[in-house]
Amino acid sequence: MAYKRIALVCSFGLSTSLLVQAMERAATAAQAKVDIFAIGTSELAERAETTDVFLLAPQVRYMRPTVEKYGKPVGVVDGMIYATADGAKALRQALSLFQEEGMQ
Amino acid sequence: MNNLLQWMERMLLPATVRIVENRYMQAIRNAFIGSALPMIIVGSIFLIFVIPPIPASVSDGVLGAINQWLIRYRPILFIPFQFTFGLIAMWVGYGVAYHLSQYYKMDASRLGLTSVATLLVFCVPIGITGDGGLLGLEAIHVSQFVENLGAVGLFIAILTGIGVVELNRLLYRYGFIIKLPSSVPGNVAKSFEIMIPAFLSVGIAFLLEWWATASSSPQPLDPATALTMPKVIMAKLGFLVQASDTLPSAVLQIILMMLLWSVGIHGMNVVSSVAYPLWQTNLQANIASIGAGQPATHIVSEPFFHMYAHLGGSGATLPLVFMLLWSKSQQLKSVGRVSLMPGVFNINEPITFGVPIALNPIMVIPFLTSPSVIVTLNYLVMKMGLVPVPTLQPPLTMPVFLGGFLADGSWRGAALQAVDLLIAALIYYPFFKIWEKRLLADAEGVVAQDGDNGTIDLHHYPSCGTSEK
Numbered sequence: 001m002a003y004k005r006i007a008l009v010c011s012f013g014l015s016t017s018l019l020v021q022a023m024e025r026a027a028t029a030a031q032a033k034v035d036i037f038a039i040g041t042s043e044l045a046e047r048a049e050t051t052d053v054f055l056l057a058p059q060v061r062y063m064r065p066t067v068e069k070y071g072k073p074v075g076v077v078d079g080m081i082y083a084t085a086d087g088a089k090a091l092r093q094a095l096s097l098f099q100e101e102g103m104q
Numbered sequence: 105m106n107n108l109l110q111w112m113e114r115m116l117l118p119a120t121v122r123i124v125e126n127r128y129m130q131a132i133r134n135a136f137i138g139s140a141l142p143m144i145i146v147g148s149i150f151l152i153f154v155i156p157p158i159p160a161s162v163s164d165g166v167l168g169a170i171n172q173w174l175i176r177y178r179p180i181l182f183i184p185f186q187f188t189f190g191l192i193a194m195w196v197g198y199g200v201a202y203h204l205s206q207y208y209k210m211d212a213s214r215l216g217l218t219s220v221a222t223l224l225v226f227c228v229p230i231g232i233t234g235d236g237g238l239l240g241l242e243a244i245h246v247s248q249f250v251e252n253l254g255a256v257g258l259f260i261a262i263l264t265g266i267g268v269v270e271l272n273r274l275l276y277r278y279g280f281i282i283k284l285p286s287s288v289p290g291n292v293a294k295s296f297e298i299m300i301p302a303f304l305s306v307g308i309a310f311l312l313e314w315w316a317t318a319s320s321s322p323q324p325l326d327p328a329t330a331l332t333m334p335k336v337i338m339a340k341l342g343f344l345v346q347a348s349d350t351l352p353s354a355v356l357q358i359i360l361m362m363l364l365w366s367v368g369i370h371g372m373n374v375v376s377s378v379a380y381p382l383w384q385t386n387l388q389a390n391i392a393s394i395g396a397g398q399p400a401t402h403i404v405s406e407p408f409f410h411m412y413a414h415l416g417g418s419g420a421t422l423p424l425v426f427m428l429l430w431s432k433s434q435q436l437k438s439v440g441r442v443s444l445m446p447g448v449f450n451i452n453e454p455i456t457f458g459v460p461i462a463l464n465p466i467m468v469i470p471f472l473t474s475p476s477v478i479v480t481l482n483y484l485v486m487k488m489g490l491v492p493v494p495t496l497q498p499p500l501t502m503p504v505f506l507g508g509f510l511a512d513g514s515w516r517g518a519a520l521q522a523v524d525l526l527i528a529a530l531i532y533y534p535f536f537k538i539w540e541k542r543l544l545a546d547a548e549g550v551v552a553q554d555g556d557n558g559t560i561d562l563h564h565y566p567s568c569g570t571s572e573k
Contacts, residue, residue: 011373012137014501015453018446030560041373042138045206058457059370062120066130079368083458084442088560095565 006036006094007047008077009067010057013040019057019077022087023094032091048072053097055090058082073097106465113367113463120364120374127207132262133377135199136384140192144384147189148496154181155394155495157513182395186250189391192384193257193334197223200265208273211294218302219268225309226260226333227252229317234324239317243327255388257334258381259341264309271308272301348382349404351483357404358413358479362472365418368462372409372418380406390495400493403486407494407511410450412482415504415525417452419471420478422504423529424455427536433543449501459539466542470535474528481527482520491516 006023008016016038023036039047041060048070056063061076068074075097081089123129154174162168174181201219205212227249231239241249253261275281282296313333320339321331338345347353357379361371376383383406390400416422425447428440439458446454461467485491492512502510504525508517 010453011370012500014449015446015451018442018454026560030562032560032562032565040137042134042203045203057453058368058462059365059453060373062117062124062369062374065121066125079457079460079462083439083454083456083460085454092560095560099565 003033003035004094004098005050005052006034006055006091007051007053008036008038008055008057008090009041009044009063010038010060011041013038013043016057018085019082019087019090022085023091024087026087026091030091032095034091034094036091036094044070053094053101055094055097073101109367109463109465109468112363116364116367116369120369123374123377127204128266129377131200131204131207131265132196133373133380134203135196135262135265136376136380139199139202140195143188143195144192144497145499147185148498150181150184150188151391151496152510152513154178154185155391155513157509157515159514178395185391189388190250191253192255192388193253193261194220194223196258196381197261197265200262201269202265204266204269205272208269210269210272210276211298214294214298215269215272215301218272218298218305219265221302222268222305222309223253223257223261223264225306226264226313227257228313229321229325229327229330229332230310230314231317231321231325231330233326239325239327239330244330252332252334254392255385256338258385259337260334262381263337268301268305271305272298275301275304345382345385348379349386349402351480351487354404354408354479354483355476358409358475359472361409361418362475365456366462366468366471368457372414376406383408387494387497390493394495400495403483403493405494405497407497407507408482409479410500411494411498411502411507411511412517412521412524413475413479414450414500415478415521415528416447417450417455418475419452419456419461420474420524420528421452421455421461421471421532422447423525424459424532424536427529427533428455428459431536431540433540433547435543435547436540448503450503450507451501464539466535466539470528470532474531477527477531478524482524485520491520 008020010016020036020038027034027036041063044063044067051072054067054070054072054074056067056074056076058076058079064074064076075093077090077093156170156174158167158171160171162171197219198216202212202216205215228241229239229244233239233243237243280300282299284293284296316333316336317325317330320336322329357375361375364371364374383404386402387405387407389402390405393400413420416425425440425443428436428443431437431440436459439454442458443452443454446452456462459467461471482491486493492514494511495513496511498507498510504521505518508521509515511517
């Protein structure tokens with residue numbers, strides 16, 4: 001089974017990198033086959049091909065219609081999960097997005 | 105107040121989506137952030153050696169000797185800057201075409217290069233001088249050519265990037281493209297596809313440039329005074345730059361940024377997609393003045409906001425971090441712990457969404473007020489000449505004091521930041537206390553019951569599991 005690629009999107013990819021580390025820890029603990037990385041909004045177009053699910057930081061949730069055009073599942077991270085860098089909850093959200101995608 | 109914030113979110117979110125969804129706005133912003141920014145920062149580092157943070161008045165001792173040496177060799181020391189930050193229009197011209205083509209799923213790198221070639225044609229005055237001589241590369245000084253690729257060329261660079269890509273799109277739509285059979289390797293085929301669009305782009309630019317030089321330059325034509333398209337366009341749009349560099353404009357920009365952040369939308373991201381070209385024009389004008397030995401006067405630039413207003417992140421929240429760290433509320437205390445390191449590097453999303461400030465009617469008040477007061481004060485003291493204006497753009501993660509010192513090359517910049525921090529602390533404190541009191545009262549009433557132990561059962565997500573089947 002191929003690794004699922006999860007992109008966390010914020011303005012420059014700086015603030016989401018905190019959450020990426022937390023999510024990686026959660027993924028390791030759960031042995032989930034995922035590849036998680038942070039990107040800035042200016043990298044969206046070039047990373048769209050190599051991403052399986054987008055999680056938007058709450059402050060760039062206005063990008064949702066733009067990102068949805070890439071045809072991949074898109075979610076917005078809840079503000080409190082984002083602020084406290086709750087990796088497990090964010091990862092769960094990403095995994096749920098895959099599931100919903102698979103069911104369609 | 106709560107309803108007001110929710111109403112604001114309902115109004116601002118769709119408006120933001122509309123601005124950001126505009127493909128040209130996206131391409132322009134990405135050109136600055138994605139393509140030009142590294143060159144801006146690298147150029148700024150070289151600039152430290154050209155315009156060192158030593159007061160020009162120092163003429164004795166070691167520092168004085170350094171000052172004199174730097175002034176003597178300035179034209180040479182300027183070169184690394186001139187070919188990085190100094191060519192900002194070239195990077196933006198490439199970036200706009202590159203990112204816009206990516207949006208259209210077209211050949212981004214070749215269209216980016218075509219855009220640069222087209223832009224370069226606009227940087228040489230073309231024509232026949234009064235005495236029958238010719239204006240060409242030989243007739244002009246290289247610095248005249250390079251100057252067009254600095255801030256003066258930003259508008260034409262943006263227009264060129266958009267124009268080249270749109271022309272390519274039109275030619276594609278009507279089939280004016282050399283198509284090779286699909287058996288030909290992709291790279292070869294692409295090189296042929298770009299030929300007609302590139303020929304027409306450069307050709308049209310050549311004719312336009314000839315016309316612009318002939319119709320706008322003082323007559324008879326002379327290499328020293330002949331105008332180029334970048335200068336003609338800047339003369340027409342210069343009023344925008346002037347209007348952007350005023351107190352009302354600075355206050356309007358910070359209020360807009362903070363209103364957006366108040367409902368949890370990245371305000372700097374949105375405002376910069378419109379304001380970045382203006383900020384860079386102002387900043388480069390400052391550097392040009394200093395290079396020419398004149399005082400820099402333009403205030404409203406990128407570092408004016410990132411270094412002197414967003415102290416610890418948008419909203420000047422650095423003092424709030426320390427209030428959180430010593431808070432009696434466990435929630436606030438833990439947010440404070442998470443926020444300290446990011447805050448030192450001007451990243452404050454943990455605070456904005458953790459306190460939370462966004463959509464919080466109490467905390468939004470200091471969040472809007474402090475940066476607005478700070479921007480007003482900073483503008484005024486810079487206008488009065490008490491603190492030098494920013495001449496250099498440090499990375500946005502540059503810690504406070506260091507950033508203030510570097511951005512205008514003076515300890516006064518750091519001192520101004522200290523005053524700004526004090527103002528922010530005074531404004532935030534009462535609201536922090538009210539919010540803390542409310543959280544403590546809530547915490548007494550409710551026993552924490554989350555029931556979430558933070559583990560993930562992969563059986564719920566079979567598509568990502570490790571189970572061999």
